[in-house]
Amino acid sequence: MVHIERATLETSEEAIRRTMGALDWENVVRSGSKVVIKPNGCHVRFLPGLVTTPKLLGELVKLVKTRAGEVVVVESDLQRFTADQVFDGLGYRGAVERAGGRCSNMTAERQIEVDIPGGQHWKRRTMPESLVETDVFITMPVIKTHKLWLVTLGVKNNFGNVPEADRVKYQKYLPQVVGDFNAYRPADLTIVDGIVGMEGDGPIAGIPKKLDLVLGGNNLVATDAALCNIMGFNPLDSGLIRNVYERGMGPVDLDRIEFSGAPLDDVRTPYIGPPKDLISRSERWVRKHPKLANFIYRSWFFSIAKRTAWGVRGLYGYKSNYHKQVMETGLWEGYDWENLMEVYTPIA
Numbered sequence: 001m002v003h004i005e006r007a008t009l010e011t012s013e014e015a016i017r018r019t020m021g022a023l024d025w026e027n028v029v030r031s032g033s034k035v036v037i038k039p040n041g042c043h044v045r046f047l048p049g050l051v052t053t054p055k056l057l058g059e060l061v062k063l064v065k066t067r068a069g070e071v072v073v074v075e076s077d078l079q080r081f082t083a084d085q086v087f088d089g090l091g092y093r094g095a096v097e098r099a100g101g102r103c104s105n106m107t108a109e110r111q112i113e114v115d116i117p118g119g120q121h122w123k124r125r126t127m128p129e130s131l132v133e134t135d136v137f138i139t140m141p142v143i144k145t146h147k148l149w150l151v152t153l154g155v156k157n158n159f160g161n162v163p164e165a166d167r168v169k170y171q172k173y174l175p176q177v178v179g180d181f182n183a184y185r186p187a188d189l190t191i192v193d194g195i196v197g198m199e200g201d202g203p204i205a206g207i208p209k210k211l212d213l214v215l216g217g218n219n220l221v222a223t224d225a226a227l228c229n230i231m232g233f234n235p236l237d238s239g240l241i242r243n244v245y246e247r248g249m250g251p252v253d254l255d256r257i258e259f260s261g262a263p264l265d266d267v268r269t270p271y272i273g274p275p276k277d278l279i280s281r282s283e284r285w286v287r288k289h290p291k292l293a294n295f296i297y298r299s300w301f302f303s304i305a306k307r308t309a310w311g312v313r314g315l316y317g318y319k320s321n322y323h324k325q326v327m328e329t330g331l332w333e334g335y336d337w338e339n340l341m342e343v344y345t346p347i348a
Contacts, residue, residue, distance in 0.1 A: 002217040002226045004261040009195055012214060013059040019191065019216035020063060022260050028188050028218075032069040033135035037061065037101075040142045040157050040193075041075040042203060044089030048331050049196035049208040051090055052140050056193050056214070058095030060140065071101035074130050077165035079297050083107060104130055107163045116184050118247060121176040128163050131185045139187040139220070143197035143213075143227055145206060147274040148287055149174065150238040151231065152203045153224045154190040154217075158182055168297050171287035175243035182220065182244050190223040191216045196331055199231075199271040200322075201280065207322070208331035213267055221250025222257045229254060232270035277318055279309045 003022035007015035029035055037060060039052035046054065057073065065071050073096045075083040083105035087093040093103050106128035113126050131137070141157040148171065149156060159178050162170065170177040194213030198206035213230075217223030221244050228235040235241045235252045245252050254264070274280065286293050296305050313319045326332055 001219075001258045001260065002215065002223055004226075004259065004264065004267055005214045006212055006262050006267070007195065007214040008212055009053070009055060012053075012056050012195065015214040016056065016059050016191065017063060019214055019261070020060075020189075023189055023216050023218050025064075025189060026067060029064055029067045029136050031067050033067070034070045034072070034133065035064050035068040035136040035138060036130045036134040037064070037071065037073045037138045037140055038157060038160060039073065039075070039092065039140045040144075040152070041083070041086040041090060041092065041160070042078065044081045044085045045336075046090050047208070047335055047337055049142060049144070049198040049206075050204065052142055052193045053195060054091040054095040056195070057092060057140060058099045060138070060191055061096050061101040062099035064138070065100040068136070071096075071099075072130055072134070073101055073103045074106050074128070074161075075103075076128070076160055076163045076167075077105065077107040079165065079168055080302070082165075106130055106161065107165060109163070111163065114184060116180045118183055119180050120243075121170075121173050121180050125180075126163075127184060128161065131161055134185075136188045137185050138189045138191060140191050140193060143192060143194050143209075143211060143231065145199050145202035145231075145271055145274050147201055147203070147280055148284055149240050150233060150274065151224075151228060151235075151241075153227050153241075154187060154192070154220045155182060155224050155238075155240050155244055158185075158187070161185070166294055166298060168293050169290040171293055172290050174287075175239040178240050179243040179247060182249065183247060186249060187220045189216065189218055190220055192223070192227065197231075197271075200273075200325070201275050205322075207272065207325045208329050209269070209271065210329070210331060211267075211269060213262075219250040221245055221252060225250075225252040225254065226257060226259070226264065229264060230268050232268070233273070275318070277313065277316070279313055279318075
């Protein structure tokens with residue numbers, strides 16, 4: 001089942017309630033249970049379409065807490081930021097605690113060794129306590145492109161469950177790695193923040209895209225397939241979605257997916273895909289070399305690489321065109337997005 005709601009920031013709470021109702025969430029979240037929610041918290045500063053909106057996250061926590069005994073919002077340390085910096089910088093901690101939940105840094109949690117069913121990269125490894133001991137797992141992605149993997153939706157969002165801060169080392173094997181984490185703890189529900197998405201050079205330095213949607217599904221693969229259709233992509237063109245589909249974790253054929261709410265044809269909004277310029281091609285090459293990627297993205301060399309990349313892009317007009325595209329949307333007006341893009345974000 002995939003449910004689609006038209007929504008704005010002003011109507012998002014009711015849209016989340018209707019979406020959860022369509023998914024029969026009260027039979028998923030039993031009274032007194034523990035629920036873990038994973039937003040897309042890929043940065044420490046908020047831009048619409050870059051990360052899960054704090055307001056929507058708080059609204060989901062508030063609703064779930066009416067039945068759950070405990071609601072925990074989780075994230076792992078990033079390449080250069082801790083999860084706690086994400087919780088505080090984005091306003092997640094305040095929104096979650098006001099709604100009756102709490103935040104937990106999975107990198108700092110107790111790690112428990114588990115078996116991975118059908119594991120491809122691992123047969124056995126440690127997992128964060130939150131994933132091992134939760135009764136219900138909800139993932140809350142944003143509708144974004146990804147320069148390396150075409151899209152970052154529900155399947156990719158769970159890469160953030162990998163507790164190692166240096167998980168860039170797994171990019172070479174990412175379909176198997178993400179597939180293993182989804183196989184160990186598949187999402188019971190996916191609730192999608194589709195108010196603003198991101199197209200082009202996502203998941204960070206893309207172009208914000210207004211969608212005004214809230215979506216949800218009770219199968220992660222089916223939900224991602226529906227989102228890809230909205231974006232104008234074939235879900236099997238993403239190695240991440242293809243991997244979990246080939247494991248039998250869900251359908252991608254729309255004829256095998258039940259829909260409710262707004263018609264899919266009415267909300268389809270084709271996306272600009274990831275760029276193929278020199279810098280983007282270089283990044284795709286780097287991801288195949290884990291040691292080099294770790295050095296570039298996690299050492300003193302990163303600031304040099306970042307500035308050089310934008311400098312090179314300036315030479316062939318990419319930077320000026322990107323600036324124009326973002327300004328035309330008006331969605332980041334009032335945000336310090338130029339400094340954020342050029343100084344503080346990862347290349348990939």
